[in-house]
Amino acid sequence: MKTASPPVCLAIAGHDPSGGAGIGADIEAIGAAGCHATSLITALTVQNSRNVYAVQPLPQDGLRAQLRCLLADLPPAAVKIGLVPNPAIARWLAEDLVPLNVPIVLDPVLVATGGGRLAEEDMASVLMETLLPLCAVATPNHHELRELYRAAVPDPLPEASLATMASALRARGCRGVLITGGDDGPGPWTEDLCFTHAPWPLVYRQRRLKGPFHGSGCTLSANLAAYLALGHALPEALALAEEATHAALLAAVKPAQAAQAMPRRIRR
């Protein structure tokens, strides 16, 4: 047995039976980055590589008991939060995570790539009140950013820039806002922008790959949490997470008759 003990990275997310996204994607990404993954499942989903057909939030008493039991001997060095299906879970998660005082990455999952709604309608404003203020980084895509922005300010501008929307989120307490652009636009490059306190965003540019991919967002946010758990500062953790995610997408496969490719998270 090796004596070196890897940091623990806790993933809190929904379960995707197809294995492309959700808690399975998180566990694989965290392990591939070199951390030990612990996990809490917030919801079951009926989904495959085509779409999400049903979401079943799990009873919160059981979840909270699981979290407390876990923290007793496996305290995490960072946390990744994905799907939080309803307000009740968001509220006690915020309560229980505050005392940990470790970096939290929030992937504000609201709608699936295939169009199916994953979280309840009012979750954007609930996340804004509860978990967003605790975050080191939130990782919305363009759609999620707009929804969060509308929930963050009383008079949202219809044509607000990415910088304006990111500022509105940062004003609510999260230190960084990584806007993922993989799903947006047809050009040959994708750009993820991370807005922090600095005067301009950190830019992560990758060649666009032929998609669609099922689970790229989960893979990115889990990698980011893992690299923060390993002690990297935010810009370096972001660069490492972007690199690992791009590698997973490059190695992606379409098992059987799958409609979307599944990222393959491989220790490099």
Add this chain to the structure above:
Amino acid sequence: MKTASPPVCLAIAGHDPSGGAGIGADIEAIGAAGCHATSLITALTVQNSRNVYAVQPLPQDGLRAQLRCLLADLPPAAVKIGLVPNPAIARWLAEDLVPLNVPIVLDPVLVATGGGRLAEEDMASVLMETLLPLCAVATPNHHELRELYRAAVPDPLPEASLATMASALRARGCRGVLITGGDDGPGPWTEDLCFTHAPWPLVYRQRRLKGPFHGSGCTLSANLAAYLALGHALPEALALAEEATHAALLAAVKPAQAAQAMPRRIRR
């Protein structure tokens, strides 16, 4: 994107938040072996590296919908079944898995290493009626083998040999019985014995490692299913699974204050 499409291996098991065992262990082992892992979670557990404190079977209607949705575009080439918490789930699983006609590995999880009961009391006899007959291989440890044997025959012998007990299970339909011996005895070697139609068992001998380990059984059975999914014949799949599991135990780590070491499943 790579064009080669890895075989799908479906894991059906409970969730262990600590990440050593359960569905997380299965997903990691299946991915490391080179398959695409899909998964179905039969039960949530409150557990950490010390023991299991509660088991919460998940509502079966949702589970069955998940399975059917999954099979529609990601049919598996092999299936691993771990914790089946109650008779109802065992019965419809058997119904839905028969038409697949792929190798099934059944890890008949009944009691946790720490002593906590995972499956309902009568599950040994229910497994015997429902899932055991469908199996390519069952992978009981010594304790589980005795419990299954007592459920298999009307007049169990108190001092039945491993061969006798394995025969009783094989008489109910499963083709191979791999008896795992890692938890048994203090000697410097561990021996796993696989009884098949052959006159003597296949023997897999490894140097005993300093344990206890949390999730070695899950890792072995998931590896075995993955190597069967990749098309290996049983003796070779067993040898590969034993080798991969031993490597995962050699690389095991104790994160934070964990009481038991967690196998580390690394693509070799």
